[in-house]
Amino acid sequence: MSVLLTRAAGGRAAVFEGLPGRLTIQSCPVSDLAPGEILVEVIGCTLCGSDLHTVEGRRQVAVPTVLGHEIVGRIAAMADAEAWDLSGSPLAIGDPIVWAIVASCGSCPQCQQGLPQKCSHGVKYGHERATGRRIFTGGLADICLLAPGTAIVKLPADMPLAVACPAGCATATIAAALEPAGDLTGRTVAVFGLGLLGLTACGMARAAGAAEVIAIDPLPDRRARAAAFGATVAVEPGFLAAHPAAGRIDLSVEVSGAPRAIAEALDHAAVGAAIHLVGSVAPLGSVPLDPEQVVRRLLTIRGIHNYAPRHLLTAVRFLADHGQTFPFASLVERWYPLDQVEAAFAHAVGSGAVRVGVRP
Ligand SMILES: [Zn+2]
């Protein structure tokens, strides 16, 4: 059963206006739903590294904005009588859901090309300038207004919030990063960078049958977590050269963005290997590339940015099957109420926690 909103409603949102570390809680109205829209009550939202960079003033965004894109919500109202999630399940009021970071139009050249994350008319949750019907597009709020064309996945009722929150960011991005590599059974995979993306890559590669998962990170406490997420060995940058897997890595998943890591991935790739670059989302410098090596060793270098809706479905299925085998819930160090959102950011920046969450 769906419910049509017949009156104006609203909620609180943590608005970022460009001053480092400052977010203000504002009450804003939301008018009646337009066709195709779904109103969601936010259950919780974890703070992604990109949110931290924005609030610290290290990443430019259009302001004012409501940040937060690792969101889990519950359907509060639907404009249309019927709607379905990506697996074809009917959606109803009260369902716990996650949704794709970009709502795409399906008809622009990028959508037609199979890159809906680059839709020219897309709505990117947690990244929009807060204005008009796009105030409630971030997870740091009581509610979120889903635009028509938003790809939704219903969550299993028993999935813990901390496990589900990253589905629409880190987990789906890693699903997109592994998909082009094909069957990983028996393969050797290297993961450069052991934040949430990297730990997810370790777990997903292992669950997909990789024989060896080599985890690389300069920080000892990050390397210490890798085994619980399926890594078979964890080494410091530069130490791969001494590892027996050097020169026979079939797939490198680079999530750190460090040029040195990309160079290391190129150095130790097997013949026919793929190097998937995910972490290079800031200008951290260039990497020397010997094209002869790329040609003679038949290397594939691929960029991955965000993901398509099918990857969100893969992400939720992975978390449903393996979200408790690997200790994802332990990665959210603390939850804050929405009115303490500044403290949540201060904690996340100061502590080095993998994730800090905000719950309305
Ligand atoms: Zn993110």
Ligand SMILES: [Zn+2]
């Ligand atoms: Zn489009």
